[in-house]
Amino acid sequence: MVSASPLLHEVLLAPVASTPHRPAVIEFLGDDRLRTVSYRELGALVDSFAASLTAAGLGVGDRVVLESDTSAAAIAALLACSSLGLPFVPVSPEAPDERVRAVVAATGPRLYLRAAEGFREGVRGDFGIGRFGQDGLRIVREPAAGTIRHRRELTATDTAYLIFTSGSTGRPKGVVMSHGAVTSFYRGMYTQRIVGGRDRVATTSPLQFDFSLLDIGLALGSGAAVVPVPRPLLRWPRRFLRVLRDTGATQVNGVPSIWRQVLRYEADRLAGIDTIRGVLFCGEDFPLPELRRLRAALPAARLVNCYGATESMACSFTDVPDPLPDDLERLSIGAAHPGAEMILVDAAGRPFLRTGEVGEIHLRSPALFSGYWDDPAATSAALVPDPVEPRSGQRVLRTGDLAYRGENGELYFTGRADSQVQFRGNRVELGEVERRLLECEGITAATVLVLPRPAGPELCAFVVAGPQAREGTLLDGLSARLARVLPSYMVPGELRLLTGLPTTENGKVDRAALAREAGPLPV
Incomplete structure (x- = not known):
């Protein structure tokens, strides 16, 4: 039974009391080794971490940066923060220093927790520093003295976490989610009965991406086990499949692109894993030819198309038709989960x-x-x-997503109304990449597009430079510069030097002309 609590940790730790001996997290360690953490053990680890955080003087509202990949210890750390009313701010170990510095400067954390040894030399401040793992949480440097405590009680309206995404202004944008909002979403998700208590949910997203929190909530709130897939192994289809096979994964969640190499090179091996009963995907379109190959490899699996934004974690779960109609052109995103509603609004702001x-x-x-x-x-x-009724004072989320309604009321996503894109499961403001390009010496103009390529969509940057720039040296330097300030998924895979950017009649950059000029690359 799902906990009715509005607090994140209480919902996800409910199985500690009801099914303490069941696995909560199953970690793949390599060399035929697994580490299984039961719900009882996870609960004990959360209590231990919370005691260390309390001893360090942290209280309700103090923010904690959490740098880690998904693991039993990382899950325990975020749940310990939740139990004390400490908003956690996940960042990736792969994120460049400048990106992390921007997050730290914006949030002013009391504590920076890291799973790895050592600390980022390029990230400084008066925050405390801690290290955590299966053996506990240790404060390496005490936090600075806190201010007067105005808060004592944790409420459902308090912040549970901040997720930083790409921002159009050139700096990361922090999405603030309350305990009540997160648990409301979880309860709507649980009505879909995607997994049960005996399932093992493979999660492939980085902890800083809210899809990972969806996976953790889906598994723990259902009494199932979380199976973190080590990030480096996702690049190698055979190793990825070995994780799924060895851990007995029954549900695999991730962006559609995690399946591309598997379906190209190891489709037969995937078909031989008979434990997989479900696949949930989100964050980008699943190309229909690849989706058909996934259906052929896993004919008995339930395939679920998840749609939504970081600002609500997600909002709809739609089963992929089985079989897929031959004339299908676009997957439906259906309707919002119970307790929520999606409406369409025209350019004049009127619902229709x-x-x-x-x-x-x-x-x-x-x-x-x-x-x-x-x-x-x-x-x-x-x-x-x-x-619908502006006088009510109620606020709704203007998503920026465009869609149309089908004959049965279902919705079909068609794209964005702005320069934001979903790329490899991450939200990317093209304007942020363009601004970073313009910060590079010698660049006078820049436009970034997402273009189709044989291996999947790719970020392509078109730049104009001063007369002194040399193409080879300039482009090589640009990639290196961007890699220092942007996450890897935001660094364009293609850079093209132009003498000028084409414009439309009204003087705006002609993006369609750039796309035509780039053209498809040969397979």
């Missing part, structure tokens, strides 16, 4: 029910984010008055 007409999705839900951290203007632009 007409079939086949494209509008912008607005989401009404108790699972909406509180706002963007320290950015009231962006918050006001996203949380807008209810278009």
Whole structure:
């Protein structure tokens, strides 16, 4: 039975009391070795971590940066933070120093926790430093003295975590999620009965990506086990499949691109893993030819198309048709999960029910984010008055996603109304990449597009440089510069030097012309 608590840790740790001996986390260690952490052991680790955090003087509202990949210890750390009312801010071990510095500067954490030994030399501040793992949580440097405590009790409206995504202004944008919002989403997700208590849920997303928190919540809130797939192994289809086989994974969640190499080179090996009963994907379109190959390899598996934004974690779960119709052109994103509603709004801000007409999705839900951290203007632009009844004072999420309604009321996503894209499961503001390019010496203009390529969509940058720039040296230097300031998924895979950017009649960059000029690369 799902906990009715509005607090994140209480929902996810409910099985500690009901099924303490069942596995909560199953870690693949390599060389035929697994480490299984039971719910009882996970609960004990959470209590141990919470005691260390309390002893360090942290209290309700103090923010904690959590640098780690997904693991039993990382899950325990975020649940310990939750139990004390400490908003956690996950960052990736792979993130460049400049990116982490921006997150630290924005949030002002009391403590920086890291799973790895040592510390990032390029990230400094008066915060405390701690290290955690299966053996416990140790404070290496005490946090600076706190201010007067105005808070004592944790409430459902308090912040559970901040997820930083790409921002159009050139700096990361922090999405603030409350305990009540997260647990409301989880309860809506549990109505879909995607997994049960005996399942093992393979999670492939980095901890800093909210999809990982969906996976953790799906598994633990259902009494199932989380199976973190080591990030480096995702690049090697045979090793990825070995993790799934050795851990007995029954449910595999991730962005569609995690399957591309598997389906190309190891489809028969995938078909031989008979434990997989479900696949949930989110974050980008699943190319239909690849989806058909996945269905052929896993004919008995339930395939679920998950749609949503970081500002609500997600909002719909739609089963992929079985069989896939031959004339299918686009997957449906269905309707919102119980307790939420998606409506379409036209360019004048009016809701409509007409079939086949494209509008912008607005989401009404108790699972909406509180706002963007320290950015009231962006918050006001996203949380807008209810278009159905603006006088009510109710706010809905203006998603920026475009869709049309099918004959049976289902929705079909068609793209974005702005420069934001979903790329390899991550939200990317193309404007942020363009601004970083313009910061590079010698670059006078830049435009970034997502273009189709044989191995999957790719970020392509078109740049204009001053007359003194040499193409080879400039482009090589650009890639190195961007890798120092942007996550790897935001560094363009293609860089093209042009003498000028084509423009439309009204003077804007002609993105369609750039796409035509780039053309498809040969297979």
